[in-house]
Amino acid sequence: MSLLSIRDLAIALPKGADRPYAAHDISFDLTPGEILCIVGESGSGKSMSANAVMGLLPQGVRPVGGTITFDGQDVLRLSEKQLLDLRGRRISMIFQEPLSALNPLMRVGAQIAEVFEAHGRLTPPERRARALTLLEEVGIPDPQAAIQAYPFQLSGGQRQRVMIAMALALEPDILIADEPTTALDVTTQAQILKLIEDLRQARGMAVIFITHDFGVVADIADRVIVMQTGEIVESGTADEVLLRPQHPYTRALIDAIPRLTGQEDTPAAQSDPVLSVEGLNKTFRTGSGSFFGKPRVVKAVQDVSFDLFPGETIGIVGESGSGKSTVGRCLARLVNPDSGRVIVEGADIAHLSGAELRARRRRLQMIFQDPFSSLNPRARVSRILTEGPIAYGAPRTEAMTRARELLGMVGLDASAMQRFPHEFSGGQRQRIGIARALALDPSIIIADEAVSALDVSIQAQVLDLLADLSTRLSLSMLFITHDLRVAARICDRIIVMQKGAIVETGPTAKVLHNPDTAYAQSLLDAIPGQEYERALAGAG
Amino acid sequence: MRDFWKRFRHNRGAVIGLVILAVVIATAIAAPFLFPQSPWKMVQRPFLPPFTQEGLPLGTDALGRDVLSGLAHGAYVSLLVGLVSTIVALAIGVPVGALAGYFVGRTDDALMRFTEFFQTIPSFALAIVLLAIFQPSLVFVIIAIAIVSWPPVARLVRGEVLSLRTREFVEAASLSGLSNSQIILRHVLPNALPPIIVLASLMVAQAILLESSLSFLGLGDPNIMSWGYMIGAARTVIRTAWWLSFLPGMAILLTVLALNLIGEGLNDALNPRLTRRSE
Secondary structure: OOOEEEEEEEEEOOOOOOOOEEEEEEEEEEOOOOEEEEEOOOOOOHHHHHHHHHOOOOOOOEEEEEEEEEOOEEHHHOOHHHHHHHEOOOEEEEOOOHHHHOOOOOOHHHHHHHHHHHOOOOOHHHHHHHHHHHHHHOOOOOHHHHOOOOHHHOOHHHHHHHHHHHHHOOOOOEEEEEOOOOOOOHHHHHHHHHHHHHHHHHHOOEEEEEEOOHHHHHHHOOEEEEEEOOEEEEEEEHHHHHHOOOOHHHHHHHHHOOOOOOOOOOOOOOOOOOEEEEEEEEEEEEOOOOOOOOOEEEEEEEEEEEEEOOOOEEEEEOOOOOOHHHHHHHHOOOOOOOEEEEEEOOEEHHHOOHHHHHHHHOOEEEEOOOOOOOOOOOOOHHHHHHHHHHHOOOOHHHHHHHHHHHHHHOOOOHHHHHOOHHHOOHHHHHHHHHHHHHOOOOOEEEEEOOOOOOOHHHHHHHHHHHHHHHHHOOOEEEEEEOOHHHHHHHOOEEEEEEOOEEEEEEEHHHHHHOOOOHHHHHHHHHOOOHHHHHHHHHHO | OHHHHHHHHHOHHHHHHHHHHHHHHHHHHHHHHHOOOOOOOEOOOOOOOOOOEOOEOOOEOOOOEEHHHHHHHHHHHHHHHHHHHHHHHHHHHHHHHHHHHHHOHHHHHHHHHHHHHHHHOOHHHHHHHHHHHOOOOHHHHHHHHHHHHOHHHHHHHHHHHHHHOOOHHHHHHHHOOOOHHHHHHHHHHHHHHHHHHHHHHHHHHHHHHHHHHHHHOOOOOOOOOOHHHHHHHHHHHOOOOOHHHHHHHHHHHHHHHHHHHHHHHHHHHHOOOOOOOOO
16 A cells, blocks of 8 residues: 555746756655655756655745645645645655754754644653654764754764654654755765664655665665656666666666776886875864863864875875865965975975965866856856966967867867856866866866766766876876765775874775775775675676 | 846836936936026025925925925935945945955954944944034035945955855965955955945935935035935924925935835845745
8 A cells, every 4th residue: 555646746847947847747656664765866856756745845836737645635735734734744854954954043952842842742841851762763872962952063964863853753654855865974874874774664664765876775775766857767676777777867877876896906106206295284273262162173184195196096085074175275275284295396385375386386276076166157168267377477369279178178169168157067067167277287186076066977977087188188186085986986096084184095996995994994884885786796 | 137137127116216216317417407597596485385386386495495496406416425425435345345354364353443443433423523524515525424334335345255255266266376356356356246236225325314414414515405405404494384394305215215125126136046035
């Protein structure tokens, strides 16, 4: 017997959008105790379909056809008041970004108690007691302290646990999880996935799990729905869809997943390093500490040393807060290191300033994470690409010719020159960001989570582009990422960082398959979808 | 640009404001042609009520001067003072805010303490003191108003710049070898523009009110007919000839209202994501 049944659902977008429907012809069933994964790239309509179940669609977006039957009633025909009763009590939801989904000025305990209050359940002391048991159930260390804490005092994983506790408060029949682990580290992600799995078994609750990550799907799903531009292109049990995909789109998505296996050992470089980092340190202090309490001290980078050889790509991996980004920013001098040396072509960049820094820094360029904030929204692509060379004294016409060449090199049409960043997709913007970095003829590229914000298929294209460019232009690259799969795909050597210090360095194949340290092993174990990858490899 | 106009039009109040302001501007421009005579010239007997004498539709004031002519010439003065003093205030406030926000640390401390120095003094009192020191000519009225109204601009710009300077495109610009001044002028300030424009439209309204208040107290330029002066001159006869205070008062009210409505419309049009209200 199905708990939730969706038939021919169509959700219309407002006029002037890029397509008439956010989603259409959506039909699926959910049985009690089942985990259904909806997979798709950004803009595929996967979140919209799930939000429609809760009656939570954005302004101007509305369902125009079909039915959503939950427990014998059509959700689309319910009044706002009836929906209120449904939300939270029968169906509840957790979101991607637990920090913005929690009220920053309310203690955790009060927020959980509020869920009972909204539905008029229990007395205040009972609510508090329930909040405590819920926090225990979702595995928060020291629930007595956590109940008194504000959201900002908890880590990302703990905040997501609080969200889950709130969602479970009224023992719903269905939990909708919209990319709940995307903002989390791999190790935390693995814990949250396990928690959802455990809760499903303990409570017999059905879960709709929305994600873009096939590794996660492989680990958790009973059934899978694949969506593309608002339509379901494939659905079936997890094994069917993942191991014997029928639709070309599903196959393309699965092929785009970076594999952990298959690196060759590259021979160690013999020439002189193009970049040498020696004993780099950076400590952040916040709060003056003069009147109230001690200043907060974060040792972001502690005694980091490594060499980067010509043509080599080094991956720096670690969890958030491990200091990997700070290393990259110290090298580019976006942050001033406290001590240590950064030697590029014989000069110590860490201790230069003014004109000399400007001249040397040209050889070292950066590609940023967020393709939406890394391009000035008010500058045309032509200006974005020529500004740097002109600032370094290139004539304007020459810079323009070069910019056109660069666009070709990163796979964009020269007509892009006259357009503004918002006219491009995320992947295209990232290509513009790469062209901008190349415009100054650098010898070293620092890519800070350069593909983390992109969909898998786009990610694969951009990674290929970067690999191709680094061989063609004999660039050396520092690739900072939290995603070991991405690192496996592009890096020659891997540096693992934890709490600001390097814990392991070695060739990619060695670090990924036979690491020396327990920490690197724990990172590897947390990568989702490993069994699935072996199954895929076995199937040929 | 077309989107901008579409969103602006969506706010009906803003369109009404624009129409009122257009009328005021047209009056100000047309005043010297419609009323070539000086508004100070006595043309009829004093206290002539409105709509009683042909050629003097709004009557005359306590000295027999044409009220309509005074209102028309006053429109020119009000708009001029509002616009020019706002431009001067922006010219002080934007650089101060931009430098403070971009260079943080000591520069920020120094510039913000300087700004707070102005903010701690009640702005109207400061304007009166400044005008008591200078001669009360139009130029000094404008300068006095500008000096008391730039601190909010500096604060706003600083806040915007503080958040913009950590954006990745600004970091990329500094990696591209641009100088600090190039980064501020070409990358940071253009992105801080929308809130500045909205604030500026409201500052014009503020400046018109300030000028009227100063003229009401007799601190304005004695050679220039302004709305505030007209109210000030008529306040002693408010019980016998109420329209002499009421008409210029309405003129101020409508102009300030129009500018506020426009400001709100600009806000909707320039920050579409912040104001997407229910349809």
